Amino acid sequence: DWVPKEEHSYFGLDWVMSKDFDGAAPMGPFITPAEFVQTPHALTLTLTVNGQVKQQANTASMVFSIQEIIEHLTTIMTLEPGDVIATGTPSGVGYGRKPPEFLRPGDRVVAEIEGLGRLETVMK
Numbered sequence: 001d002w003v004p005k006e007e008h009s010y011f012g013l014d015w016v017m018s019k020d021f022d023g024a025a026p027m028g029p030f031i032t033p034a035e036f037v038q039t040p041h042a043l044t045l046t047l048t049v050n051g052q053v054k055q056q057a058n059t060a061s062m063v064f065s066i067q068e069i070i071e072h073l074t075t076i077m078t079l080e081p082g083d084v085i086a087t088g089t090p091s092g093v094g095y096g097r098k099p100p101e102f103l104r105p106g107d108r109v110v111a112e113i114e115g116l117g118r119l120e121t122v123m124k
Contacts (some may be wrong), residue, residue, distance in 0.1 A: 057090030
């Protein structure tokens with residue numbers, strides 16, 4: 001039953017599904033292999049919309065460390081080289097702003113992780 005239910009509409013699988021539909025969750029143009037990431041526990045993540053910083057945080061402030069997340073996931077699924085693990089988002093999401101902010105066609109969104117690279121997307 002993949003129909004969103006009111007009690008599950010904010011968190012959980014339905015929340016993930018609302019972010020990971022066809023055309024969503026862009027990745028690339030490449031994935032940095034783990035051996036090239038010196039300190040995964042202290043990387044700054046920044047998201048800008050039309051040049052304005054909307055979200056910024058450091059992996060050091062995550063509730064669970066990268067290692068803890070991987071350890072947990074391996075108890076419930078098989079992870080293979082190249083798998084991508086979505087860990088969540090820093091504070092500052094548009095819907096939670098007062099008033100709420102939504103992306104519009106033409107908006108330029110840049111997601112960057114310090115030392116790993118950046119991904120630029122123009123909304124259609």
